[in-house]
Amino acid sequence: MPKKLLALCLVFIFTITLHSQNNQQKTNSQWLIKNTNVVDVLSGKILKNRNILIESNKIIAISKKNKNYDNVPASNQIDASNKYVIPGLWDNHIHIEGENLVEDNLALFPVYLAYGITTVRDCASDLGEKVLSWRDQINSGSLLGPTIFTAGRKLEGINSIWKGDLEISNESELHLMLDKLDNYKVDFIKITESTLDGSLYTKSVLAAHNRGYLVSGHIPSNVSIETLIDNGLSSIEHASYVLRLGSDENEIISKLNSKEITKSQAEQLYYKNFNQEKAISNYKKLAKKGMTVTPTLIGGKQLAYLDENDHKNDAYLQYLTKRFTDNYQWRIGRMAGETAEQKQQKKDKYKRIAQQVPLMQKAGVTILAGSDSAALNTFVYPAAALTEELELFQNAGMQPKDILKTATINGAKFLKKSDTMGSVNEGKIADLVILNENPLIDIRAVNKVYGVFTKGQYFDRENLNNMLEIAKNKKIELDEKRK
Ligand SMILES: [Zn+2]
Structure with missing residues (x-):
């Protein structure tokens, strides 16, 4: 496939993905990140087996117990066991x-x-x-x-x-x-x-x-x-x-x-x-x-x-x-x-x-x-x-x-925004990064991104790779155009 066409296809697929995610939010804006390790940046400790409940772009609850999450559709539940959640x-x-x-x-x-x-x-x-x-x-x-x-x-x-x-x-x-x-x-x-x-x-x-x-x-x-x-x-x-x-x-x-x-x-x-x-x-x-x-x-x-x-x-x-x-x-x-x-x-x-x-x-x-x-x-x-x-x-x-x-x-x-940003706590904006490895052992774990939740949307690794692919193709397109 010519590179330009490939770029167009990717933009199209990506737009569809985003669009369907937006539609999901209209019907149900709740998301759940399940069974995960929350990295508490204030204490520098790991809080094990946590469930993070998100509504639109806010963390509304972080709980240890297995509550009833029936109103969160299965497609909005992210299994993050053995992963580490840090603030964006x-x-x-x-x-x-x-x-x-x-x-x-x-x-x-x-x-x-x-x-x-x-x-x-x-x-x-x-x-x-x-x-x-x-x-x-x-x-x-x-x-x-x-x-x-x-x-x-x-x-x-x-x-x-x-x-x-x-x-x-x-x-x-x-x-x-x-x-x-x-x-x-x-x-x-x-x-x-x-x-x-x-x-x-x-x-x-x-x-x-x-x-x-x-x-x-x-x-x-x-x-x-x-x-x-x-x-x-x-x-x-x-x-x-x-x-x-x-x-x-x-x-x-x-x-x-x-x-x-x-x-x-x-x-x-x-x-x-x-x-x-x-x-x-x-x-x-x-x-x-x-x-x-x-x-x-x-x-x-x-x-x-x-x-x-x-x-x-x-x-x-x-x-x-x-x-x-x-x-x-x-x-x-x-x-x-x-x-x-x-x-x-x-x-x-x-x-x-x-x-x-x-x-x-x-x-x-x-x-x-x-x-x-x-x-x-x-x-x-x-x-x-x-x-x-x-x-x-x-x-x-x-x-x-x-x-x-x-x-x-x-x-x-x-920037005096710590009441709403900067840590994984109830009531804060849900800017979250799910990592495959523990960043408290080696900070280079921040390179191992499994998924990102921000602006009320969840981007899994595939979505993130698509974003990178689009940026790559945009570079090729701009270089070509300017020759
Ligand atoms: Zn500068």
Whole structure:
């Protein structure tokens, strides 16, 4: 069969499947996941022999006893004995980006579900308005994909390196842009520091915080982490910044401000002067102030080990269009001309950053698992990169029960949604992933997805494979069309 025809057939079969599932819901919206092991992410324990009763998209009961479930039709009863039910996974840092990648991004939404990711936090992009509209369409049920929380577009300085940001040079522009984001009804504010000066950056954090927003951001070179947290910064994106906490940050900043050293010399100092004990004591201090960090290790790792790992044959490339992966050259290009010494330092730095994750977690810092998957982030694959990120946390020495929190309840807590999302409990939204293996023994079990329940629908392995097949064919179709 020609590939195009095959793709069409699959879309057709899949639509029929979804359609019949929707029809079933009209007649009976109850579902039952039977005889299963519920992974309680709060206690890090397994609750054995549980039955999870779901009505439309809510968990209405979790019981141990074999109650009478006669009103749940046999076709809506899922036997999940010897399986493990976890909350739907959250990727807490992605970018749905690329003005010319609209179809490409849309085709990846079902792929997230197939990987067990039922919620994503989009940390701003040049597709801001589109992402906001997709968020609303997914919420209303007219589009199938993970629940999206988004910052829309991010605040930056004038002529930054980013496309499609909201660039400001003074406080009145800052307030105009915040008005714009108010109108967009964004879920949080994202601020980065490519050209945004430290003092306006700090004012932006405070202004957004005073409007009641959660504020996620990078750390400008001439402001301390503590100052930003005191001004209302809610989360630090990328653990590379926390290496600063192993030195006397204020001392280095004052040298920078007096032009005694440059930005890159400051970076070198943070790395050379790094003292682990000092860092840990600062983590404890900032944990008390409610610090949250999204480490996004995988992106840094992919770049640091580019010379050792050949990604040509990565299986995931079957879902990504040529136009999508063409963007990978941007970061590769920026690294061209690096000396062997610089390459080695990149690896050493990556290792040190990764080591900080379990130490921050032990100190009480809230860790959010986020992949930073984006067209611009080389070999950080949408959906698949989250499970890689979790594996890197495990390799760094974090316990599976703590890792699972970073990709479930912590994201919900951060966005103040933990009353309805993030764990398997009565009354919560039924975003559930059924795994073949126990993720509390080895976090890589999140790759063994048996089925996903989300948006009031159950997708078994066959449905999920169909979703992946459709995404694969869409990639072929888009590449052909653009030749
Ligand atoms: Zn990012």
